[in-house]
Amino acid sequence: MDLRQLRTFLSIAKMGSFIQAATHLGYTQSTVTTHIKNLESHLGIKLFDRLGHKINLTSEGRTFKTYAEKIIKLADEAKEAVTPTTTPHGTVIVGTSESLSTYKIPTLLQTYRQDYANVELVLKFENCSKICDCIRNNELDIALIINRKVEDPDFIVKSLAIEPMLFITAPNHPFAKKTISPQDLSETCLILTEQGCSYRATIEKILDDSYITPRSSMEVNSIESIKQLVMLGLGISLLPRFTVEKELHNNQLAVATHQLPLPQYMTQLIYHKSKWLSPALRAFIKTVDQAFIDSYGLVKNSIE
Numbered sequence: 001m002d003l004r005q006l007r008t009f010l011s012i013a014k015m016g017s018f019i020q021a022a023t024h025l026g027y028t029q030s031t032v033t034t035h036i037k038n039l040e041s042h043l044g045i046k047l048f049d050r051l052g053h054k055i056n057l058t059s060e061g062r063t064f065k066t067y068a069e070k071i072i073k074l075a076d077e078a079k080e081a082v083t084p085t086t087t088p089h090g091t092v093i094v095g096t097s098e099s100l101s102t103y104k105i106p107t108l109l110q111t112y113r114q115d116y117a118n119v120e121l122v123l124k125f126e127n128c129s130k131i132c133d134c135i136r137n138n139e140l141d142i143a144l145i146i147n148r149k150v151e152d153p154d155f156i157v158k159s160l161a162i163e164p165m166l167f168i169t170a171p172n173h174p175f176a177k178k179t180i181s182p183q184d185l186s187e188t189c190l191i192l193t194e195q196g197c198s199y200r201a202t203i204e205k206i207l208d209d210s211y212i213t214p215r216s217s218m219e220v221n222s223i224e225s226i227k228q229l230v231m232l233g234l235g236i237s238l239l240p241r242f243t244v245e246k247e248l249h250n251n252q253l254a255v256a257t258h259q260l261p262l263p264q265y266m267t268q269l270i271y272h273k274s275k276w277l278s279p280a281l282r283a284f285i286k287t288v289d290q291a292f293i294d295s296y297g298l299v300k301n302s303i304e
Contacts (some may be wrong), residue, residue: 001042001043001069001077003072005035005036005038005039006033006039006068006071006072006134006294007025007027007072008021008027008032008036008039008294009035009036009039009047009064009065009068009191010065010068010069010072011024011025011063012032012036012048012055012060013057016054016055016056016266016268016297017038017055017069019031021033024173026049026192029196030073030083034039035216039089041100043060043064044079045060045061045064046056046058046060046061047060047061047064048061051242053078055205060098060239061210062245063263076140077091077272082288084278086153086277087118088116088118088119088278088280088283089118089119089279089280090119090278090280091119091120091121091122091143091280092119092120092121092122092141092142092143092278092280092281093122093124093125093139093140093141093157094122094123094140094141094142094143094195094284095123095124095125095126095131095134095135095140095142095143095144096123096124096125096131096143096145096147097125097126097127097128097131097143097144097197098125098144098164098221098222099146099223099240099242099243100144100145100267101123101125101238102143102224102243103242103243104242104267105291107291108287108288108291109121109123110271111287112283112284112287115270115283115287116283117120117153118178119283119284120281121263124140127143127193127196127197127198128146128196128197128198129196130144130148130196131143131233132150132152132155132270134274135155135270135271135293136154136226136272137160138272138275141271141275141281142269142271142275142281142285143269143270143271144160144200144267144268144269144288145267145268145270146163146265146266146267147197147198147207147266147268148263148264148265148266148267149264149266149268150270153273154272154273154274155270155271155272155273156270156271156272157268157269157270158268158269158285158289159266159267159268160266160267160269160289160292161266161267161292161295162264162265162266163240163241163242163266163267164239164240164241164265164293165199165202165238165239165240165241165264165265166179166238166239166240166244166255166256166270167237167256167258167260168227168230168236168237168238168239168240168244168253168254168255169236169253169254170230170231170232170233170253171251171252171253171254171255172233173186173233173254173256175236175256176255176256178256178257179257179258179259180204180256180258180260180262181258181260182209182210183210185203185206185207185210185212185214185216185236186207186212186213186214186217187215188214188235188236189214189215189216189217189234189235189236189259190214190216190217190218190235190236190237191217191218191220191226191229191230191235191236192204192217192219192220192237192238193219193221193223193226194219194220194221195219199238199239199240200245202238203238207260208262213236216235217235218234218235223239224302226239227239227243227244227247227253230253231247231253232253232291236256238262240265266294268287269288292293
């Protein structure tokens, strides 16, 4: 039993004629007859009563017709589900960080949902190192991250915007009125993001390179909580400028000037070089490109 036999059977049942079914399907009459003979042999039943020139389904044929219709419908649905289409549909799993999801990408996600309502977006929040592992293991389709330039031969990396990093303090903190050095970092509480976050790695590298151990530190996995703790004068932290612009404008936070060797951070879009770019995923990349073009100007390496 194969799908061609089932389609032939259903055409005959609908039209009541072997000849009309053959014409409709583009088969010879002998091919249609062979399909039905082979199907009846496989099932061990008679599907049609042939009374003169009239063709009717047997009782077994009527029962089988219900199942044949279900099989054909399911086969057509399965083909449609995996057949490439120019209309975006399906699911896109996006990895990102709390800072980007809170401050930078809500509007572009809103735009994407409005333009491609048939696509389900799933956001996964992880630190940068975990996100790269998930991309490599195909647990994420694509990711938006803030980090130093990602250099990995397995990834396609699109640089979207340079992100200045700031040491932030409370306005009345001593560091708000001086230029801080690596030694100064050992004389206050450092409010750090979680292990695996690139912001934390930058501070730890500065300390390690200067052979300095901080007096105290706190690990906090929320940007908003970090800002609140800094505003209370409990320590200093390193965060992207866009996450603290409101508080700086309202004089709730201050910037500690420094001459420390901070790497250049940037927002980047990354995905695996072997990843198949479905219409939904390609549309997501274009939406991201346009959002950052509107905000920051030309985006390099745009998808054509």
